[in-house]
Amino acid sequence: MSSTSQRKAQHLQADILIIGAGPAGIAALLPLLEAGRRVIWVEQSAQAGGQIWRAGLPAHWRAQVEAALSHPSLQCCFGHAVIDAHIEATDQAVSLRLYQPAHPNRVPVQVQAPQLLLATGGRERFLPFPGWTLPGITGAGGLQALVKQGWPIEGQRVVLAGSGPLLLAAADTVRQAGGQILLIAEQASRASLLRFAAGLPATKAAQAAGLAWRLRGIPYRSGTWVQSASGDGRLQSIQLSTGRATWALDCDALGLGFGLLPNTELAQMLGCQLTDDGAIAVDAGMATNLPGVFAAGECTGIGGVDKSVVEGSLAAQSMLGRAGASRSRRGALKFADLLQRRFSSRPEVLKLADISTTICRCEDVSLGQLKAHSDWREAKLQTRCGMGACQGRICGPICESLLGWPAQQNRGLRTPLQAAPLHLLAED
Amino acid sequence: MSLSQPEFQVFINGRALQVPAHCNVAASLQRAGLSHSRRSETGQPRAAFCGMGQCQECRVRIDGHDHRLACMTLVVDGMQIETQT
Numbered sequence: 001m002s003s004t005s006q007r008k009a010q011h012l013q014a015d016i017l018i019i020g021a022g023p024a025g026i027a028a029l030l031p032l033l034e035a036g037r038r039v040i041w042v043e044q045s046a047q048a049g050g051q052i053w054r055a056g057l058p059a060h061w062r063a064q065v066e067a068a069l070s071h072p073s074l075q076c077c078f079g080h081a082v083i084d085a086h087i088e089a090t091d092q093a094v095s096l097r098l099y100q101p102a103h104p105n106r107v108p109v110q111v112q113a114p115q116l117l118l119a120t121g122g123r124e125r126f127l128p129f130p131g132w133t134l135p136g137i138t139g140a141g142g143l144q145a146l147v148k149q150g151w152p153i154e155g156q157r158v159v160l161a162g163s164g165p166l167l168l169a170a171a172d173t174v175r176q177a178g179g180q181i182l183l184i185a186e187q188a189s190r191a192s193l194l195r196f197a198a199g200l201p202a203t204k205a206a207q208a209a210g211l212a213w214r215l216r217g218i219p220y221r222s223g224t225w226v227q228s229a230s231g232d233g234r235l236q237s238i239q240l241s242t243g244r245a246t247w248a249l250d251c252d253a254l255g256l257g258f259g260l261l262p263n264t265e266l267a268q269m270l271g272c273q274l275t276d277d278g279a280i281a282v283d284a285g286m287a288t289n290l291p292g293v294f295a296a297g298e299c300t301g302i303g304g305v306d307k308s309v310v311e312g313s314l315a316a317q318s319m320l321g322r323a324g325a326s327r328s329r330r331g332a333l334k335f336a337d338l339l340q341r342r343f344s345s346r347p348e349v350l351k352l353a354d355i356s357t358t359i360c361r362c363e364d365v366s367l368g369q370l371k372a373h374s375d376w377r378e379a380k381l382q383t384r385c386g387m388g389a390c391q392g393r394i395c396g397p398i399c400e401s402l403l404g405w406p407a408q409q410n411r412g413l414r415t416p417l418q419a420a421p422l423h424l425l426a427e428d
Numbered sequence: 429m430s431l432s433q434p435e436f437q438v439f440i441n442g443r444a445l446q447v448p449a450h451c452n453v454a455a456s457l458q459r460a461g462l463s464h465s466r467r468s469e470t471g472q473p474r475a476a477f478c479g480m481g482q483c484q485e486c487r488v489r490i491d492g493h494d495h496r497l498a499c500m501t502l503v504v505d506g507m508q509i510e511t512q513t
């Protein structure tokens with residue numbers, strides 16, 4: 001494709017690139033600006049906060065972030081998605097190509113810096129069952145996000161199902177927006193939940209108690225999961241199970257979530273090593289295996305907002321060449337470990353999909369079609385699983401859980417990382 | 429919802445709809461009573477699923493541009509949105 005002057009990318013340079021404006025990105029930004037570094041801050045949403053603070057920053061961060069936003073050393077690229085990434089062969093600088101999904105006609109932006117912080121956050125883990133692609137079924141956190149942006153939920157009958165504390169947070173949002181929560185179905189056993197509660201540090205226990213109080217009166221069942229969903233063109237009914245009993249429940253919306261997964265696409269494209277759990281591998285100072293590239297927050301392992309904040313400031317210290325205190329990180333990692341153990345998926349929910357259940361939503365590939373193959377590579381070639389618009393973001397982790405294929409290593413990401421008009425990738 | 433809250437007019441498959449200014453496109457489709465935004469490869473109805481720019485199920489045509497993510501796009505006054513019916 002020939003490049004035209006109109007298409008020429010805008011070039012920006014700084015000392016540091018930060019990708020992500022959630023808690024980890026925010027916690028890293030402030031000390032870096034204070035130390036006089038020139039920073040380019042990239043975020044796909046229009047404002048800072050990430051998924052967790054989508055409705056607004058907590059008071060004590062708000063003033064600091066507002067001040068930072070007008071700092072002369074900061075260039076903000078909010079509303080920009082990264083579509084391509086590489087490390088320059090000459091000087092090892094990180095170079096990323098950005099575009100604005102809301103303004104696909106604007107010229108792409110090429111940003112470059114010797115140091116990069118990946119604060120790319122996490123996304124929900126999904127486990128499929130017959131009927132899970134019906135409209136009306138969303139992620140639990142997804143439903144929360146949609147409701148906050150005007151998704152009409154008032155008067156709707158809503159079920160939240162899956163595992164983990166996010167189900168409660170989502171229920172709270174839905175209820176406040178006028179939705180009628182019929183049930184929260186938590187697949188973890190009651191015994192596991194009690195051990196989780198007992199292991200919580202005091203501040204977290206207080207938060208949990210507050211939430212439980214707000215949600216009082218809402219039916220909550222542990223050891224319960226959605227087995228299938230049905231409806232004519234959209235969700236009408238679900239079948240629930242405890243293993244011993246099954247029953248049907250009519251509803252209008254179902255929010256699903258089986259915990260979170262780290263977002264590692266950009267890291268993988270650059271060549272960062274991942275851990276066995278599919279998170280970005282980092283050392284005690286949040287450095288990845290690539291020189292100048294750091295990572296912090298959910299993308300280095302799911303652990304909640306406290307872990308993200310601690311890791312963000314730790315990464316900033318390392319990027320400034322200072323030793324950070326990693327003691328508070330150890331506390332945050334303990335909570336991450338507790339989450340992982342107490343909400344791990346029971347074997348039954350990994351067996352809900354039958355051979356005709358869709359696994360790859362982009363290309364409509366069923367579990368039966370995938371089972372005919374031995375690994376990702378072969379399945380991709382033969383079925384196009386993971387080759388569609390989402391590039392395996394949803395089906396990759398599912399294949400890992402259901403078929404044991406190490407998805408993270410072999411997905412073979414392509415540019416653009418987000419669906420974008422091809423002309424934006426033309427060479428300058 | 430207070431009466432003073434600003435509203436935008438958007439066009440969904442040619443039909444005008446008033447929506448609060450903080451809405452994203454995915455929410456506007458639901459407000460218009462559309463249960464799905466696209467058809468899958470085999471023709472199944474699909475709608476916003478992840479709500480955060482990952483699954484690509486919410487893709488629609490906006491102001492003449494295909495493959496825009498409804499969940500990541502805020503409405504603006506006069507926006508033209510087209511779904512796969």
Ligand code: FES
Nearest residue numbers: 477479483484499
């Ligand atoms: S709902 Fe998943 S990308 Fe929009």
